[in-house]
Amino acid sequence: MTQTNHIGKGPNRVDGPLKVSGAAHYSGEFNVPDLAYGYVVSSPIAKGKILKIHADEVRALPGVLEVFSHENVPYLAWFDKSYKDQIAPGGSPFRPLHEPDITFNQQPIALVVADTFELARYAAALLRIDYEQDEHETNLETKRAAGFVPGKGKTGFQPPPPPRGNPDKALKNATHSIEAEYAHGAQHHNPMELFTTTVEWRGNGKITAYDKTQGVFNVKNYLMGVFGLGKNDVRVVNQFMGGGFGSGLRPQYSVFMAVLAALELKRSVRVTLTRQQMFSIGHRPNTLQLLKMGTNPDGTLASLQHHALHETSQFEDYTENVVNWSGMLYKCENVKLGYQLAKLDIYSPQDMRAPGAASGNVGLEVAMDEMAYAAGLDPLEFRLRNYADRDQNVDKPFSSKKLRECYQQAAAKFGWENRTQEPRSMRANGKLVGMGMGGGVWDATQVKSAAKALISADGQLTVRSATGENGTGTYTIMTQIAAETLGLPLEAVTFELGDTDQPEAPIQGGSWTAASVGTAVKNACDALGEKILKLAQKPADSPLKGAKFDDVEFVNGQLRLRLDHDQAVVLRDVLQTSGETQLEADSSAMPNMVKQNGYSLHSHNVAFAEVEVDEDLGTIKVTRVVSAVAAGRILNQKTARSQVLGSVVWGLGMALMEETVMDHKFGRYVNHNFAEYHIPVNADMPHIDVIFVHEDDDIVNPLGVKGIGEVGMLGVTAAIANAVFHATGKRVRDLPIMLDKLL
């Protein structure tokens, strides 16, 4: 048998062949019989009331089955609680088709269902609706003074810690100080796959929803709450996803619409949003940040103050952790962090890759660059002088933190020593050259997850957990963990996910899947291993007689004594001679609070970027990025590297081009399509080097993993912005840095 230690290597994605051959089915590809199609009608105004929906004109079209709207939607749950999903923020969740009120532009206000998609879309275009329009406000600038401090509300949200030391006095007495405001507009997740739900009507009020979601249980619970369905009435499935980035963390209105129509029509229904409607489902909020910093004569931070204000909807207080990171990334005794929201007539923002951190990090890391210049220090040296060995927000040591090694290795790879400090001092190919850096910190979280493991007599292992596969590599790493735990080759293991008939797992976000589900998978396989050991010990001549589970190991298809490898049995023989056709074990995993209590659990990274700027034309080309990440143990070098590469793409997009532009006159996003909402294309991407700095950490979780999906994005945006400053001497504080800002 081949080697069965898989963790830390870089096997290909186990689901790759399914994807490239079209055998991986996405939500819009379950072609159940007798399918009807729903098309969502979106509000063209930002605020007002629907006076009348002329639905009968459209119902009269042959093939149109129904027009659903607030005018005819049947009794649904009334209490907010029923609509609250796992990560709903404080406030009242949006209830589609409930009331005639319009509270944001592109609000879904009706669903036209027809025998074909084309007919539904056509009928939706014909649907006449009378509105009464109210004045709206969508401009955060006008709400600067109306910011309020939100309540705790949302799971995962930590209000900023109280101030420490005497930040104002320290700032006043600082040797050098800076104060600057940073801004970025709204951004949308824009996964390639559109939000789609195919609801299969199974008769008797029972349905299966194939839904694009990052959390099948979150959707199931939502549907049960909203539609009053029983546990056995609804199954939610999502085995593959064409990107989520946080957009699928909450149940979207597509699933509401499809389920509503299916239950009412007693028929299978599919609802797919359009690309334009993908701009109506949550976004990274437009954020304004004020940073104040001061240094002591030795270049240490005397004072650090970070205040953020971002938009939210009228109905929910969407929160994210924007400023807290500033209190823990650097050592500083005098810190003041503030965080406020302002309500606008928009849809609620939503977690988007490294939510909060990606925003706050830009403010912090560009301000750190400005501070380094003000203090006459090299930006890397400045960070080293302010290196934090403890998390001062909670006054605890880090369970592990190899950010220093990240700085060193990435700087060496990048050639930071060749940089000259003076802005506009470097040139190549007739262009100004700039080098910049930025670092970041992200949570290492574990949340409760469950898994089931089954092994058949022929040694095929199946492991199940209702987690998700965003394209991150979940199938692959779980297969690796399961295979290594039971000493099997990858081919002998099948990992199944994304189905509420499986053991419950949390939404796939927060970079916690590897740690949470991975640990549950390991525990389930260990539990199964214990059963196998018992079987192996049954024969009178078993070489493992008397051995405890801790005394044995599963390696290369064998079960053997750790201390005497010759005392071994072949796993498959054990199973085949046992007479059992199948063994199974369930397990779950929770964070070990006792172990973790005294520590701050975080991953870190740093990015170095080089840009070339055409001075006359303002064009910016990022020529190189080196990204170093310390995130515990890396389960799969290949999928982890891909996560970091993708993060660099995101960071570059945020720095140079991504922005959903609101026309405040209409209260409507104007560039809501892929031609005008720019995300980086291949030609924008530089050469990227990824470095993983290994951390041994058995405090975060037994696997020692911290998650890799988000941390890699941090620092990148600031590194590019700082490189642009270094190249040009122009400090652009409102992102994205488009060429006109350099003219």
Added chain:
Amino acid sequence: MYPFTYSRATDVADAVRDKAGHDGSAYIGGGTNLIDLMKMNVEQPAHLTNVAKLPLSKIEDLPDGGLRLGATATNSDTAWNEQVKQRYPLLNQAILAGASPQLRNAATNGGNLMQRTRCYYFYDIATPCNKREPGSGCSAIGGYNRIHAILGASEACIATHPSDMCVALAALAPTVRVSGPNGERTIAFEDFHRLPGEQPEFDNTLAEGELITSLDLPEKGFAKHFAYLKLRDRHSYAFALVSVAVGLEMDGDTITEARLALGGVAHKPWRDKSAEEMLKGQPATAETFGRVAAHVVANGVGQGSNDFKIELARRAIVRALKQAAEGQQEAGDVYLGGQ
């Protein structure tokens, strides 16, 4: 999208007849623009006459030394045609600077001339737009107008023509051959697209039912001294904020003939003949280029979010003239955002 009927024309006469025989009909080439517009209900043709398979896809020599580009030749086949590469590398470059390989493989030359503006509001039927719905108002004026015109705009519309190919064509000055219910005619390229005036609903001077059959390039291709410079918000697959096409004839350091056209700045590809005159007989120096560039944008009017384009265009003209004079570019080079 509204329902429509569809037929595939076999020859030019058939196409013209088919279209004339159906109310609210439209020709369709590669469909890369029209289908999008139909999906967004911006255009609602009741009938499509597919012209993509008409026998108009050849690229062939003309007796006067010019080159005929068939209207249904794809943008890709046109760009990579040997004659185009050698004799009209400016056109090669402009086409390759546009869209993506997939789009260029589908897009036809006729469709490229006829593509509609990318004005955000034109595409969104929830907002007023004079071009889409005459008399409803122009949302871009006073709105978000980063990609809008700085030259030749009107109070009714400030949209731009988005094509790259057409900017090179404006410099190369071909004749557009068309066939319609009243027979054939030719239109000088500079007369093909129009300024918005009070009727922004008309992008060009093609009469109802007329079909573009070819673009006839004159012999002169400026193959030695040319430049196509495109500035945009990402390095590929984005429309031009400003683009500049330059063709020069040089005698030593002296410019003997010049062509200069801009994209992304006006309702039509913006050829400036007075600037071309100014360049004639002048030395190819920074001073000359600066003077001419200032002249081209002298009447530029910003609308807010596009104010920067006046200065950007000025600088881009200087750069493109310099590049053309130096003869730096070659066919097939794909320029990335002016890098």
